[in-house]
Amino acid sequence: MSLRIYNTLSGKLEEFVPIDPPRVTIYTCGVTVYDDSHVGHGRSLIVFDVFRRFLEHMGYRVRFVRNFTDVDDKIINRAREECAHFMNIANRYIASYYIDMENIRVKPADVEPRVTEHIQEIIEVIRGLIEKGYAYESGGDVYFSVESFPEYGKLSKRNVEELEVGARIEPSERKRNPLDFALWKSAKAGEPxxxxxxxxxxxxxxxxxxxxxxxxxxxxxxxxxxxLDLVFPHHENEIAQAEALTGKPFARYWVHNGLVTVGGQKMSKSLGNYVTLREVYTKYHPDILRLLVLFTHYRSPLDFSWEKMEETKRAYERLLSALEELELLKKLPTYEEKGTHPLFERIKEFEEEFFKSLSDDFNTPEALAKVYSLVSELGKVKNRAYSEGKISVQELSAYETAVNSLLKNLRGVFGLLEDYKPECEVKTVVQRELAAGEVLDEKLVELLIEVRDMARKEKAFQIADRIRDGLKDVGIALEDTPAGTKWKRF
RNA sequence: GGCAACGUGGCCGAGCGGCUAGGCGAGGGACUGCAAAUCCCUUUUACGGCGGUUCGAAUCCGCCCGUUGCCUCCA
Structure with a gap:
């Protein structure tokens, strides 16, 4: 199956052809470690995590590199505020980043390099640029000369003249052209x-x-x-340096994710309208954040709100309950039926269409629509089985196949449902942290359910309802099904 | 001001020349002791406005209106 990707450089959808298949190399710009990551960072990380998983699923051998910027003005300022060494700040937020990534299930990259560990390599690049006449030293700084690289602006679709007119870049006597950018900054007092x-x-x-x-x-x-906010100037400047040096195209495909907004405005540190990842995953299961991200195409803007998290949570629970239902259906009496069940055909279609959608510029919302169509099919099966009080062997087998297919694909490609086990409820991070002390609680809940069932058999509904209401007060919801009573926290 | 996107039904959000997206919400029904969950049905001038191309446009072209991003650190 061929994959089409939107390339910012050409502004078009292009067929994905790696240089050296099955090898695929991916680099994404990681975070600057001066504070906790927010949902905007999270989206980008999740999006590229899913790209990478999908490419791996397609059989490519992916080598994925994502860096840390561990020295820059913001880190230095932060260190100054705290009277700390800048490396302490960087290390602290790298540690915090790893905790976030574990919690939102973003796989580590194959290499996660830090700037401070590549100073020599950076110096070599700068030296090469000076030698070839693309950069110049000026008062201890080194600048890239934008005029020396005629293709400057090709990624962000700008030209140098326009940029000069609208330039708000601070003037510097050291620069020959206001658009020239610093490759090397001479140290001021007290700076690393x-x-x-x-x-x-x-x-x-x-x-x-x-x-x-x-x-x-x-x-x-x-x-x-x-x-998307890195297109200019960061990626434009990367292209200028790399291509000036090698004379080859730096990257075959430039892929940019849309930004996260809040009330229509970009989520950012400076506007103060950000929500940290930690805040999200302590309140909601990480799958819900991933699902929220995947419900929007990666290039569109995504407006974050807690209401939307709630909506997504409901959508997630519907998915979960379709999966969990399998264990209950297995308890129904079975019977033999002639022929194969039509659900098998639907599963095949689902798998084909799921990957077809993803192959079309990573259309995750469309892929999710296929997921939910299958979930609806499962609901119909369940409904009929319960109304008849039995299920055919073929139908049960089809249901199980569907559940396994959903699990395999949602786990493998979307990174969802990693901790899903049919016999265990899916918990939020906080719930997992509390889980150690919960075994006793679970036994008590099960005992109460047993007592309630006895009451219901005796038609002592007042007692039964008292138990259900009481459990509701402590955050446990009951659901009676023909195959028994289910319970979950809410 | 320059450049680049985007404007879809109650809300969110795919589709990008003809064929039911999907999610959430709302109303009705089935099921239930009552619920919850689930399913079914409904929410049928949905495609910012005005022109144009075409047998046919949400989908292509032009103009206008509106929103946003980038032009400064930024995922």
């Missing part, structure tokens, strides 16, 4: 600094990614990704 041919200083922002790509993936990579 490394030795270089141009004196002590630190790397500018844009060179790090180029140096790390060269080192860990090579001169030309298949996919370079990041948030």
């Amino acid at each position: 600094a490394w030795d270089s041919p141009w004196g002590p200083g630190r790397p500018g922002w844009h060179t790090e990614c180029v140096a790390m790509v060269f080192k860990h993936l090579g001169e030309v990579i298949d996919i370079h990704g990041g948030g």
